[in-house]
Amino acid sequence: MSTIPKPAPVIGARTIELAARRGLRQSRLMQIALISATWWTATGVVHLLALPVPAGIVGMAFALLLLATRRISLFALRRGAEWFVGEMMLFFVPAVVSVLDHPELIGRLGAELLLIVVLSTLAVMTVTALTVELFYHWRTRHVRP
Incomplete structure (x- = not known):
């Protein structure tokens, strides 16, 4: 009597998408990477199309588009955005102020x-x-x- 092996379960695209979303909500590093990738993409678009708009504005438009189309949730960016804001105050602002005071x-x-x-x-x-x-x-x- 031989046994027929069961086929491996098929993982659908929806399952992968849900797992990726869950991982994104739980990982600050993944959120930081997504925000950075959005900014890099926006920078590339601005340079490629020679737009007279800062890449940060285009990046915010991309993020708004992702949020509006529900491709990403607000919670998927929250921890990463909080980290960026916290680190910006520590590294970015004092350096810029001192350079502006002493050109x-x-x-x-x-x-x-x-x-x-x-x-x-x-x-x-x-x-x-x-x-x-x-x-x-x-x-x-x-x-x-």
Whole structure:
């Protein structure tokens, strides 16, 4: 008596779509990737069509279109958008304000300051590494087990 193997279950497109939507709602990283992909797409469209509109506006229009056609829900973007807003305040705004207050930072003075910061950072790292290395060798020679 032989048994006939059961065929593997067929996974439909709807099942895959529902799983992707569920994963998108639960993953902040996927939401950040979707928002970034929307922005990159908008940037490409603006450059390709030579539109006189900022890519951010086109990206918001894409996002609105996705929301209006229910291809994506608001909850699928919420956590990623909250992360972007939180990080924008930390990194983007202070840097822009300081550059606006000191436009000379964009020119030669800014390049010189950047060079000084990079060289001094390398010097501190080198001296620290040498000090740790010397102390390690001194300790292995002078400390008895």
